[in-house]
Amino acid sequence: MGLFLYLASMSLRQRIHTKICILGGGPAGSTASLYLSKYKIPHLLIDRNNFPRDKVCGENFDGRVYWILKDLMPEEFKVLDENERLLKTWKYRIWSKNLNFSFEFPKEKTPRLALKRQSLDQTLFQKASSSKYAQIITGKTYTLNHTQEGHHLKFEDLDIQADFLIRATGARKEESKPHLNYLFSRTYYQGVKSKGEDGFEFFHFKKPFRGLVSLCPLPNDLTNVEITIRHADYQCYSEPLDTLLENLIEAQPELKARFKGAVQVSKPKGISMHMASPVRFTGDREVRIGSSAFTSNPAVGLGVGNAMSGGRLIARVINDLMGQPNGLAKVPSAYEGQAKTYFRPMLRFNMVANMIHQNFNFFEPLLWVFYKLRVLNFFLKQDLKLFSVRQSLAGFWTKPPVEKIKKAEAKTPAFQS
Ligand SMILES: Cc1cc2nc3c(=O)[nH]c(=O)nc-3n(C[C@H](O)[C@H](O)[C@H](O)COP(=O)(O)OP(=O)(O)OC[C@H]3O[C@@H](n4cnc5c(N)ncnc54)[C@H](O)[C@@H]3O)c2cc1C
Numbered sequence: 001m002g003l004f005l006y007l008a009s010m011s012l013r014q015r016i017h018t019k020i021c022i023l024g025g026g027p028a029g030s031t032a033s034l035y036l037s038k039y040k041i042p043h044l045l046i047d048r049n050n051f052p053r054d055k056v057c058g059e060n061f062d063g064r065v066y067w068i069l070k071d072l073m074p075e076e077f078k079v080l081d082e083n084e085r086l087l088k089t090w091k092y093r094i095w096s097k098n099l100n101f102s103f104e105f106p107k108e109k110t111p112r113l114a115l116k117r118q119s120l121d122q123t124l125f126q127k128a129s130s131s132k133y134a135q136i137i138t139g140k141t142y143t144l145n146h147t148q149e150g151h152h153l154k155f156e157d158l159d160i161q162a163d164f165l166i167r168a169t170g171a172r173k174e175e176s177k178p179h180l181n182y183l184f185s186r187t188y189y190q191g192v193k194s195k196g197e198d199g200f201e202f203f204h205f206k207k208p209f210r211g212l213v214s215l216c217p218l219p220n221d222l223t224n225v226e227i228t229i230r231h232a233d234y235q236c237y238s239e240p241l242d243t244l245l246e247n248l249i250e251a252q253p254e255l256k257a258r259f260k261g262a263v264q265v266s267k268p269k270g271i272s273m274h275m276a277s278p279v280r281f282t283g284d285r286e287v288r289i290g291s292s293a294f295t296s297n298p299a300v301g302l303g304v305g306n307a308m309s310g311g312r313l314i315a316r317v318i319n320d321l322m323g324q325p326n327g328l329a330k331v332p333s334a335y336e337g338q339a340k341t342y343f344r345p346m347l348r349f350n351m352v353a354n355m356i357h358q359n360f361n362f363f364e365p366l367l368w369v370f371y372k373l374r375v376l377n378f379f380l381k382q383d384l385k386l387f388s389v390r391q392s393l394a395g396f397w398t399k400p401p402v403e404k405i406k407k408a409e410a411k412t413p414a415f416q417s
Helices: 002-012 027-038 063-072 074-082 117-129 241-251 253-258 303-321 327-358 360-372 375-387 389-397 402-411
Strands: 014-023 043-047 086-089 091-096 099-104 112-115 134-138 143-146 151-154 158-167 181-190 199-205 211-218 222-230 269-274 286-288
Touching: 014 027, 027 043, 027 063, 027 117, 027 134, 027 303, 043 117, 063 074, 063 112, 063 303, 074 117, 091 360, 099 199, 099 360, 099 375, 112 117, 112 211, 117 134, 158 327, 181 241, 199 241, 211 241, 222 241, 241 253, 286 327, 303 327, 327 360, 360 375
Parallel strands: 014 043, 014 158, 043 134, 091 199, 158 286
Antiparallel strands: 086 112, 091 099, 143 151, 151 158, 181 222, 181 269, 199 211, 211 222
8 A cells, every 4th residue: 555655746746947057046946947938948957945935144245246236137236226125325434433435436447236035036036037047846845865867856746857957056055164254244224324435335243242233225224234253252252243233333433423323124134154165066967156166255246246157157057058069068067167257356366355354453454555646546456356367467568548538437327317
């Protein structure tokens, strides 16, 4: 009887075969799906959670997010923009007891975007789900086994055989160094007073304890306020992170004044993450994109840009090779080569940011000297080019003439508003 029931249930199970399966529908997975759909390549997109989901994030994104959104979904981008659900910013500020730097990206550059992660992720995922080339499964658990034919995903009522996996499952915890583990807690506040033009701000504290407070202004008078503490430093405290955040705000006169009258409009939400994980772009008949390939320090604000660029890159590589004999088998090595070159400057920048973050006492005076000598402004103007030897050398010879910059300004809608 038992065997009969087992055989009956096996025969009722649905089976699906897919050439390409994306695991994870965050910015990396959804962008990969959207570009695959653009190239008319059928695929499966699986997320273990249901959407919309609320991911803790600093919510300040680099110019690649701006361009990819405009490229993939100009209509939805316009709606986000017109409904004031995104904010364009050029400013960046770092504060510590001995420093108070304000940088401004040159306005001819693409603005940084500030918008709620929930809106961004939901917009991307919804658009990905609406494509006839994408089959979507969410909110279901499964086990994954690697077989000779590819990958076998076993759900309660479904078996999926996938030839090729795109892993976009977010940060890997198991492979990182414990001293790089950080805790974060995010709270939305309404009515935090702004300090001039809006921008991303970091407050580096040594006292009353070591921690970082970041402020990201969002549309509709909201501010994303986040506290970051190294896991090892937090172990001696019994208070929850949001109480420690309130203590830090109280301890800094400027923050105290700016938060006067501001109200919390969300419960604090926490997350832990390793600031740097070993880089891994490929596996057996699979590739990794987004934080699943490598994590970046949230302070550099490049994580979502990296994730979406990774999604775009893998779809392009698949599109280029898919038509060739045994094309999918060639994808991992082709993607690895291109990803290593493309992400090299971001990885170097991340390494420097981590080094500064972890040894702030040592770097603080150096940063002050660099700031006074205007070296930091120069760095910012060069953007990530300085972290790529080839690009930075090219940048020295091909400085854009003033006229070109003016023309670019005239064409950028952000300047006209
Ligand atoms: C505190 C904090 C602040 C940050 N601030 C910023 C910032 O201001 N700007 C910025 O650009 N970046 C920031 N980042 C980084 C950014 O959040 C990540 O780079 C980004 O989320 C990576 O996107 P992803 O799609 O790779 O992964 P995720 O966004 O983590 O998405 C992974 C998806 O995979 C799903 N999933 C997980 N496991 C499985 C599985 N086994 N099967 C199926 N689905 C699965 C999850 O449900 C999730 O939907 C911050 C990160 C942290 C932790």
